[in-house]
Amino acid sequence: MxxxxxxxxxxxxxxxxxxxxxxxxxxxxxxxxxxxxxxxxFAPSPxxxxxxxxxxxxxxxxxxxxxxxxxxxxxxxxxxxxxxxGGAIELILDTAYKFGLxxxxxxxxxxxxxxKIVDLPGSKYGPYLQSQRKDxxxxxxxxxxxxxxxxxxFLTQAEMEEIRDKQKSSGLPTGIYGEWAKYRDFTExxxxxxxxDLGDDFKPSIRLYSTGxxxxxxxxxxxxxxxxxxxxxxxxxxxxxxGDDLPTYHFAHLCDDHFMRTTHVVRGEEWLSSLPLHFQLxxxxxxxxxxxxxxxxxxxxxxxxxxxxxxxxxxDTEASVSNFLEDGWPTDAxxxxxxxxxxxxxxEDKAKDKSVNLWNxxxxxxxxxxxxxxxxxxxxxxxxKEYIGKMNIDDLTAYVIVWGNRYNLEWEKIIxxxxxxxxxxxxxxxxxxxxxxxxxxxxxxxxxxxxYFWDDLYILNxxxxxxxxxxxxxxxxxxxxxxxxxxxxKIIEIANLQDVKNGDVAMNxxxxxxxxxxxxxxxxxxxxxxQARVVKRIQQVIG
RNA sequence: GGUCCCAUCAUCUAACGGUCAGGAUGCCAGAUUCUCAUUCUGGAAAUACGGGUUCGAUUCCCGUUGGGACUGCCA
Numbered sequence: 001m002x003x004x005x006x007x008x009x010x011x012x013x014x015x016x017x018x019x020x021x022x023x024x025x026x027x028x029x030x031x032x033x034x035x036x037x038x039x040x041x042f043a044p045s046p047x048x049x050x051x052x053x054x055x056x057x058x059x060x061x062x063x064x065x066x067x068x069x070x071x072x073x074x075x076x077x078x079x080x081x082x083x084x085x086g087g088a089i090e091l092i093l094d095t096a097y098k099f100g101l102x103x104x105x106x107x108x109x110x111x112x113x114x115x116k117i118v119d120l121p122g123s124k125y126g127p128y129l130q131s132q133r134k135d136x137x138x139x140x141x142x143x144x145x146x147x148x149x150x151x152x153x154f155l156t157q158a159e160m161e162e163i164r165d166k167q168k169s170s171g172l173p174t175g176i177y178g179e180w181a182k183y184r185d186f187t188e189x190x191x192x193x194x195x196x197d198l199g200d201d202f203k204p205s206i207r208l209y210s211t212g213x214x215x216x217x218x219x220x221x222x223x224x225x226x227x228x229x230x231x232x233x234x235x236x237x238x239x240x241x242x243g244d245d246l247p248t249y250h251f252a253h254l255c256d257d258h259f260m261r262t263t264h265v266v267r268g269e270e271w272l273s274s275l276p277l278h279f280q281l282x283x284x285x286x287x288x289x290x291x292x293x294x295x296x297x298x299x300x301x302x303x304x305x306x307x308x309x310x311x312x313x314x315x316d317t318e319a320s321v322s323n324f325l326e327d328g329w330p331t332d333a334x335x336x337x338x339x340x341x342x343x344x345x346x347x348e349d350k351a352k353d354k355s356v357n358l359w360n361x362x363x364x365x366x367x368x369x370x371x372x373x374x375x376x377x378x379x380x381x382x383x384x385k386e387y388i389g390k391m392n393i394d395d396l397t398a399y400v401i402v403w404g405n406r407y408n409l410e411w412e413k414i415i416x417x418x419x420x421x422x423x424x425x426x427x428x429x430x431x432x433x434x435x436x437x438x439x440x441x442x443x444x445x446x447x448x449x450x451x452y453f454w455d456d457l458y459i460l461n462x463x464x465x466x467x468x469x470x471x472x473x474x475x476x477x478x479x480x481x482x483x484x485x486x487x488x489x490k491i492i493e494i495a496n497l498q499d500v501k502n503g504d505v506a507m508n509x510x511x512x513x514x515x516x517x518x519x520x521x522x523x524x525x526x527x528x529x530x531q532a533r534v535v536k537r538i539q540q541v542i543g
Numbered sequence: 544g545g546u547c548c549c550a551u552c553a554u555c556u557a558a559c560g561g562u563c564a565g566g567a568u569g570c571c572a573g574a575u576u577c578u579c580a581u582u583c584u585g586g587a588a589a590u591a592c593g594g595g596u597u598c599g600a601u602u603c604c605c606g607u608u609g610g611g612a613c614u615g616c617c618a
Contacts, residue, residue, distance in 0.1 A: 043618090044618085045617075045618045047617085047618080077618060079617090079618080080616095080617055080618065082617085083617065083618080153616095155616090157616080160615090160616085164615090168544085171544065171545085172545090173544095173545060173546085173614075174545090174614060174615095175614080175615095205616055207616095214546095222548095225548075225549095228547075228548080229547090230546070230547070231546070237616095238615095238616045240616090241616040242616060243616080244616090246616090248615095248616065248617090248618090249617075249618050252618095268612090269548070269549090269611080269612060269613095270612055270613065270618090271612095271613090271618090272547065272548060272612070272613075273546065273547055273548090273612070273613040273614075274613080275547090276546095276547095294548085296548085296549075296611090297611070297612075299610095299611080307610075307611095308610065308611080309610090309611070310611075310612075337555095340555075340556090340567090341555070341556090344555070344556050344557075345556090345557080347555090347556090347566085347567060347568090348556095348557085348566060348567070351566090351567085369555090369556085370548075370549060370550095371548090371549050371550065371610095371611090372549075372610085372611060372612095373554090373555065373556095374554060374555080376554055376555065376568075376569090378554080378568060378569055379554070379555065379567085379568050379569080381568090382567085382568055382569085383568095385580095389581085429580075429581075432581095432582095434581085434582065435580095435581055435582060436580095436581070436582095437579090437580045437581055438580065438581060439579075439580045439581085488576090488577090491577080501577090502576090502577060503577045503578075504577090505577080506577035506578070507577070507578065509577090510577080510578065510579095516578090516579090517578065517579085518578055518579035518580085519578075519579065519580095520578095520579070520580070521577090521578095521579095522577070522578085
């Protein structure tokens with residue numbers, strides 16, 4: 001430990017601290033929750049679109065809180081003002097809403113206050129935006145400064161780059177530690193002098209005065225992986241960034257998850273290597289660390305290298321949640337796919353027991369997979385087909401309409417006043433629960449699957465070689481009121497008379513009325529289309 | 544380079560140290576009085592490699608190889 005710096009100097013650097021740590025402890029008391037209740041959080045940075053890996057994190061945290069009778073929070077990690085993207089917070093909230101994973105405690109936009117971001121009423125451990133928590137970070141760091149556990153650092157960007165280059169060329173670990181930490185042991189007088197040189201506007205960064213020894217091992221517990229040994233951290237990591245007064249992730253995590261009383265931190269594997277630092281930080285404060293669980297990544301095969309790698313928020317736009325929404329994937333199906341990755345028994349248990357569903361199936365910490373999973377679109381499609389196949393027709397119709405109105409400009413015009421016709425199209429081959437057709441995957445694809453029913457979207461098939469005699473014979477005898485047997489007998493009769501196969505007659509009719517060679521049951525299709533439309537389309541083909 | 548994580552069919556995975564290594568998706572074949580989709584039946588398909596420990600190893604240990612993450616005043 002070094003000698004602490006004086007109150008006056010701290011005040012000059014950071015301003016007067018608003019709280020004492022003891023005061024914060026009182027302000028954010030330990031939560032009064034039943035035994036075993038977990039307090040979890042989803043803590044994204046608002047840097048653009050939501051990505052499928054984020055949704056995965058959100059699901060796990062949501063479930064762990066809910067299944068244990070705990071609290072699920074949303075905390076926005078907006079400490080990197082350079083990378084912040086407008087609208088990102090709205091998007092995060094919107095995603096939570098659409099997927100049914102709304103956090104209990106979260107920021108909201110206050111319409112009465114010009115859309116200012118405030119805490120949701122009842123959310124007592126906020127603010128939930130890190131940019132609004134400066135006073136908390138400053139209050140904690142002030143005590144560290146006073147106790148000598150942290151110090152102001154005047155290293156410039158250029159100096160740090162130089163240090164990194166030197167370290168790299170001599171094969172040393174990079175970072176500011178030991179002898180490289182030039183300001184680590186600056187006395188109060190030296191600091192004062194340096195500040196005088198730099199001018200009063202200059203804000204130094206605040207670094208941890210690390211006492212870790214990398215020759216020693218520190219064992220850190222991960223809820224799923226067990227105990228992991230690391231060399232102790234000796235880097236004087238930045239706690240408060242220079243210039244903008246905001247904390248780094250590590251320091252914000254320490255203060256936030258302590259004072260928000262988070263019990264379980266579930267986060268991506270990319271955080272595993274900072275685990276020893278985080279344990280060190282909690283230990284230094286004398287605080288109990290949360291239970292950490294590091295989830296494996298969601299991967300893809302890189303099209304350039306052919307190798308498996310983490311799905312990237314920056315490069316893989318197909319992994320964007322808004323893409324899934326725009327394409328009309330049923331949100332529950334996406335979640336079921338994700339749940340089955342994190343709780344692998346889900347699919348099997350659900351098949352055996354009908355009462356098992358997405359919302360009541362638990363996530364077990366110890367069973368969270370540790371190896372990276374390839375994101376499998378085909379399996380997702382299967383979940384979607386199953387999901388839509390089990391929906392009742394009214395819900396299905398409603399979902400398709402809602403999606404169409406939101407994402408397909410042409411749609412509203414077409415559907416208006418014809419909801420019953422749409423419902424009839426969607427109803428085809430849905431009456432027998434054991435034989436429900438499963439070719440609907442997304443709302444978008446569902447619409448295109450049944451396009452030919454709409455007169456405006458029907459496309460005459462000019463490639464097909466029609467047998468006009470057959471078509472003519474059919475139209476003459478066609479009666480929409482025929483039973484399926486009568487209808488089929490007429491087709492057989494035509495086939496016999498024209499000396500063609502039954503299937504040929506059917507295929508001629510199919511091509512004529514739908515423009516396609518693959519459709520569901522022809523009788524049902526005709527029943528939905530109605531007498532006039534069927535006749536009109538066939539006559540159009542005959543010419 | 545350093546630190547750490549991971550390793551069962553193509554994919555997601557199951558298997559108190561004793562199973563013919565199980566399931567699901569995908570794929571292939573057959574059946575289901577018109578195509579497609581369903582549904583049903585069947586099929587091919589895996590413990591990365593090498594050492595230990597043990598009567599016995601997918602399981603425990605070590606090494607190798609492979610893959611991944613981190614190595615930023617980004618989170």
